[in-house]
Each structure stands twice: as structure tokens, then as C-alpha cells.
Amino acid sequence: MSHNEEISVQEAILFTHKMAQLSKALWKTIEKDWQSWIKPFDLNINEHHILWIAYHLKGASVSEISKFGVMHVSTAFNFSKKLEARNLLTFSKRENDKRNTYIEITPKGEKLLLETMQAYKPENNSIYKGVQPLKELYGKFPDFLELIALIRQVYGPEYLDxxxxxxxxxxxxxxEPAMEDHSNESDWN
Known part of the structure; x- marks a missing residue:
């Protein structure tokens, strides 16, 4: 008997239902807070996420933006085009890779992204506020080890890298002096 046969259909349904409901509730809260945070900058979540990814990856292919941004390639491309029209991103091809389209954040895009980061207020973030009792109890933020293991299985180790x-x-x-230093915590992999 294989491992999968040992788990009943009912157990599988219960697990996936619980995961779906918890994920949806969490995402709805994150989405609401994220939209409120970036609204003054005339950005939507996809645009902000693309700027963020392009900044931290120091340029990336549309495929990489799609994968790490967990969005369809056409979504990544179309929102990147809107950012390009605002002079926040540039598109290019690489000499050694003519097949892929690469995007890079412009100085104007970097300035806007950094302005959004400076405007972030933890006290306005429901998830951050909601985790405070756990942080006070354990002295640190949750590690999410099970969730990270699940994401590694679904998206692969490159995603976590x-x-x-x-x-x-x-x-x-x-x-920033007001924020805690988490540099001694281990990577999420």
C-alpha cells in the first residue's frame, strides 16, 4: 500500500479545505493592507510587487518576475509595460539571451519604491499587529517552517532562494533604529 492510499479522501479534503480557507483569509488581509499602503503612490499590488522584485534581483526576466511574483507571465508583462510607460522600468534583451525579455528598475522607479518603503507603517498592518502576541510569547516572529517546506515542494528551491x-x-x-534587527536569524530555506 502506497503512502497516498493510507490517507483517506476525507483527510485530504479536510486538509486542503483548511489550507484554502486559512490562505484566503490571510491573503485578503494582506491584500487590503498592501493596497492601503501603496495607494498614495498610484500603484497597484502587481505593479509594486514587480518594482520590488526588479529592485531586489537587480534586473530580471519577465519569466522570473512571473515565477517569483506568483503571477501569470502575461500579467507580469502587461503590468511591467505600464510601469515602463511611467518610466519606472526599462525593457531589454541580453546579448547572450535574445529569447527572454529583461526588465530593470529605473532611478525613478527605485526612488518611488524607496518612498513606498519609507511610508510603510507596521502599526497599520493587520498581520504584523496580529502576530505580536506570538512574538511577545516566543521572543521572535514565527518561522513558518511547515509552510516553507510546503512552498519548497510546490514552487521549488529556486523560489526560496x-x-x-x-x-x-x-x-x-x-x-532603521525603530525596527528590530533580524540579521542573525536563519534564511527561510
Missing amino acids: ILNRSMRSIESEYK
């Missing part, structure tokens, strides 16, 4: 690169970039570039 890119996440870790962006986290290190944020840690090194956005240190």
Missing part, C-alpha cells in the same frame, strides 16, 4: 536574496537585501538596505 530568490526570497532569501530579497530578505537579505531588505536586511542590509533598510535598517
